[in-house]
Amino acid sequence: KKNKNWFHSAVGYQIYPKSFKDSNGDGIGDIQGIIEKLTYLKKLGVDFIWLNPIYKSPQFDGGYDIADYYAIDEMFGSLDDFKILLTKAHEVGIKVIMDLVVNHTSDQHPWFLESKKSKDNPYRDYYLWQEATDKKMPNDWISFFGGSAWTYDEATRQAYFHVFAKEQPDLNWKNPKVRAEIYRMIRWWLELGIDGFRLDAISHIQKEPWDFKIKSWKGDGPWQPFMNVAGIEQYMDDLKKIFDEYGALTVGEASGVRSHQASSWTNDSGYINMIFELEHNTRKPNSDGTGSIYAYKKVIMRWQEDLQAEGWNALYLENHDQPRSIDTFGDGSLESAKALAVSYMLLRGTPFIYQGQEFGMTNFPFTDSSQLRAEEVKNHYQALLTENLSADDALKKVTAGSREHARTPLQWSLDENAGFTTGQSWMEINPNFKTVNSENLSELTELYQRLIQLRHDEKAISDGSVRFHFARHLQAFVYERDEFLIMVNLGTKKAHLNFDTTSVSTDRNYQHILGSADRQFQTKMLLEAWEYHVYQKI
Ligand code: ISL
Numbered sequence: 001k002k003n004k005n006w007f008h009s010a011v012g013y014q015i016y017p018k019s020f021k022d023s024n025g026d027g028i029g030d031i032q033g034i035i036e037k038l039t040y041l042k043k044l045g046v047d048f049i050w051l052n053p054i055y056k057s058p059q060f061d062g063g064y065d066i067a068d069y070y071a072i073d074e075m076f077g078s079l080d081d082f083k084i085l086l087t088k089a090h091e092v093g094i095k096v097i098m099d100l101v102v103n104h105t106s107d108q109h110p111w112f113l114e115s116k117k118s119k120d121n122p123y124r125d126y127y128l129w130q131e132a133t134d135k136k137m138p139n140d141w142i143s144f145f146g147g148s149a150w151t152y153d154e155a156t157r158q159a160y161f162h163v164f165a166k167e168q169p170d171l172n173w174k175n176p177k178v179r180a181e182i183y184r185m186i187r188w189w190l191e192l193g194i195d196g197f198r199l200d201a202i203s204h205i206q207k208e209p210w211d212f213k214i215k216s217w218k219g220d221g222p223w224q225p226f227m228n229v230a231g232i233e234q235y236m237d238d239l240k241k242i243f244d245e246y247g248a249l250t251v252g253e254a255s256g257v258r259s260h261q262a263s264s265w266t267n268d269s270g271y272i273n274m275i276f277e278l279e280h281n282t283r284k285p286n287s288d289g290t291g292s293i294y295a296y297k298k299v300i301m302r303w304q305e306d307l308q309a310e311g312w313n314a315l316y317l318e319n320h321d322q323p324r325s326i327d328t329f330g331d332g333s334l335e336s337a338k339a340l341a342v343s344y345m346l347l348r349g350t351p352f353i354y355q356g357q358e359f360g361m362t363n364f365p366f367t368d369s370s371q372l373r374a375e376e377v378k379n380h381y382q383a384l385l386t387e388n389l390s391a392d393d394a395l396k397k398v399t400a401g402s403r404e405h406a407r408t409p410l411q412w413s414l415d416e417n418a419g420f421t422t423g424q425s426w427m428e429i430n431p432n433f434k435t436v437n438s439e440n441l442s443e444l445t446e447l448y449q450r451l452i453q454l455r456h457d458e459k460a461i462s463d464g465s466v467r468f469h470f471a472r473h474l475q476a477f478v479y480e481r482d483e484f485l486i487m488v489n490l491g492t493k494k495a496h497l498n499f500d501t502t503s504v505s506t507d508r509n510y511q512h513i514l515g516s517a518d519r520q521f522q523t524k525m526l527l528e529a530w531e532y533h534v535y536q537k538i
């Protein structure tokens with residue numbers, strides 16, 4: 001009988017299919033490309049892959065604008081290709097989870113095309129329409145991508161609601177027909193044999209009444225009317241029942257679910273298995289796009305502690321919405337990438353590796369706006385130009401901290417086009433691929449392999465407790481997982497650590513499991529830039 005908590009020792013790998021591997025030379029990554037790389041993934045040791053959306057989509061927002069929930073977009077292949085991927089992945093023991101995007105659809109989805117037709121169309125209430133004029137929207141709420149959360153429709157003289165782009169109208173979850181459609185679709189994919197879902201923007205499906213007044217325009221303030229709003233429980237309960245029926249693996253992207261609330265979302269009776277915190281990267285980026293290690297560390301510690309008694313974290317450094325961690329939290333060096341890997345891979349939770357992170361892919365050196373691909377980034381750039389910023393300054397501003405950095409094609413090898421495609425890549429390949437590629441920087445990959453192995457083999461790492469030390473140190477990240485002691489210097493300044501001041505029992509023997517240098521444990525440690533160690537008490 002399979003262990004319900006198998007994911008405690010598992011590691012996930014996130015694939016952004018468009019940029020993973022192109023199999024047919026059209027310059028766009030595809031399902032057959034993923035199939036080609038299954039041996040690579042198996043060798044890395046990951047237990048499951050999460051695919052960013054591959055459904056039929058106009059691709060206004062990287063596939064997060066779905067026009068048909070039951071079809072694979074042609075650019076990625078066919079449903080048959082997908083079935084082959086499932087079979088072959090399962091053959092080598094890799095599970096497959098898909099993105100579940102049900103807060104909104106594309107404005108090209110047949111439901112919305114119908115809905116737009118008239119006020120009495122049977123699909124009108126699939127979306128959120130309200131009386132408006134071209135000058136006055138139903139309220140002053142704003143969207144995540146900037147501007148009003150409403151778009152006025154001249155033909156029917158009403159406006160529809162969208163928390164993201166106007167090309168992504170929000171579904172009306174209050175409508176039981178909508179829920180029935182979504183639940184049917186979820187079952188359909190689970191019946192097909194997928195192993196679970198990453199729940200996109202799930203905390204936004206419930207909204208406050210339209211007359212709700214936004215109390216603060218700072219921080220998360222503007223999003224309060226649609227972030228984890230009371231009433232979401234009934235929908236999450238429905239979803240949980242379906243997931244449980246199939247034993248589906250579920251990871252929630254649920255911004256607005258605070259660390260102290262996340263345990264009830266992810267404990268044994270919670271809606272989902274695990275949750276991504278979105279705080280470590282939305283908080284604080286410095287003006288040059290780099291992040292602050294201390295802010296990162298504090299967020300991680302709080303989430304670890306708040307979910308310690310019950311609940312489960314999904315751990316990650318990178319995803320398709322964030323720049324590359326080697327440049328945000330590291331200093332671009334291989335050493336920094338290694339230290340970062342050790343800092344999070346052994347925490348309590350299920351770690352995810354984002355494609356290319358395992359061999360140190362970096363941010364892209366943007367020089368021209370023609371290199372931009374994401375529509376909302378292009379729009380932002382145009383808006384800055386109209387505000388009289390120079391082209392250079394506008395480009396700098398929109399690319400600092402931009403998700404575009406994560407979406408450049410994977411750098412497999414020294415071959416032409418980095419081995420990603422034999423054709424013209426849909427997005428420019430990072431010119432550093434001759435040094436940064438999966439063959440050249442296997443040293444970092446080997447470290448990931450060892451860390452994955454530790455998660456698989458050691459009960460203390462998969463299920464043990466976590467305890468932090470030197471909590472107020474600005475850059476040293478030190479924690480115990482039962483008999484394991486992990487210490488990482490996440491910075492270039494030397495870090496002095498005196499373990500006599502901690503509860504770490506220094507009279508025990510420590511075996512050096514891995515490290516950036518060969519160094520025995522001492523009660524006083526001096527860690528050089530990016531130095532890391534893992535010790536095990538014997
Ligand atoms: O923006 C947020 C918080 O500041 C998040 O709440 C938001 O839910 C998150 O950015 C959503 O991201 C996901 O959904 C988007 C898509 O563009 C992203 O790529 C995806 O990860 C819309 O579907």
Ligand code: CA
Nearest residue numbers: 022024028030
């Ligand atoms: Ca292709």
